[in-house]
Amino acid sequence: MTALVCEPIGREVFAPFGEVMTIEGAELRMINGGTTERFHALATADTETEDGRTIVSLFRGQPRRFPYRVGMMERHPLGSQAFFPVTGGDWIAVVAGDESGRPGAPRAFVVPGNVGLQYGRNVWHHPLIAVGRVSDFLVVDREGPGNNLEEADYPAPYILTAP
Ligand SMILES: NC(=O)N[C@@H](O)C(=O)O
Numbered sequence: 001m002t003a004l005v006c007e008p009i010g011r012e013v014f015a016p017f018g019e020v021m022t023i024e025g026a027e028l029r030m031i032n033g034g035t036t037e038r039f040h041a042l043a044t045a046d047t048e049t050e051d052g053r054t055i056v057s058l059f060r061g062q063p064r065r066f067p068y069r070v071g072m073m074e075r076h077p078l079g080s081q082a083f084f085p086v087t088g089g090d091w092i093a094v095v096a097g098d099e100s101g102r103p104g105a106p107r108a109f110v111v112p113g114n115v116g117l118q119y120g121r122n123v124w125h126h127p128l129i130a131v132g133r134v135s136d137f138l139v140v141d142r143e144g145p146g147n148n149l150e151e152a153d154y155p156a157p158y159i160l161t162a163p
């Protein structure tokens with residue numbers, strides 16, 4: 001079993017896997033007579049492949065127990081998937097590149113509770129990893145025809161320790 005160490009999240013380091021959604025560096029638009037700050041277009045959903053449509057859901061994640069065995073990954077061939085924390089609190093994202101149709105070695109990122117991520121379409125990732133407490137996330141992803149879930153097991157699990 002291989003140790004999986006969390007790295008700090010950042011736009012550049014996460015760029016091969018998708019977008020980091022944070023107000024830092026976002027386009028700020030003052031609206032509503034100056035009473036509201038609009039941090040515009042943190043990401044663009046990619047859901048229209050094969051007549052898909054964008055939906056918004058709420059995921060309530062149970063905290064994972066650590067050390068946590070990352071034994072599988074999944075991806076959504078037809079659409080992106082974005083998670084934005086509602087409850088707050090750090091969470092963990094695990095992603096991987098593709099190697100001949102299977103996930104490569106994973107990379108784990110600790111994500112602050114006020115930062116969201118969008119996984120690009122067909123990007124390998126582990127299902128939601130909530131940390132420390134039951135955590136709610138707003139999720140923007142695809143609904144529509146076709147199979148939008150592909151899963152793959154690792155030959156041996158990676159062991160993720162608590163951040
Ligand atoms: N199954 C589901 O909708 N959730 C996963 O895709 C996930 O990434 O958590």
Ligand code: NI
Pocket residue numbers: 074076081125126127
């Ligand atoms: Ni997913």
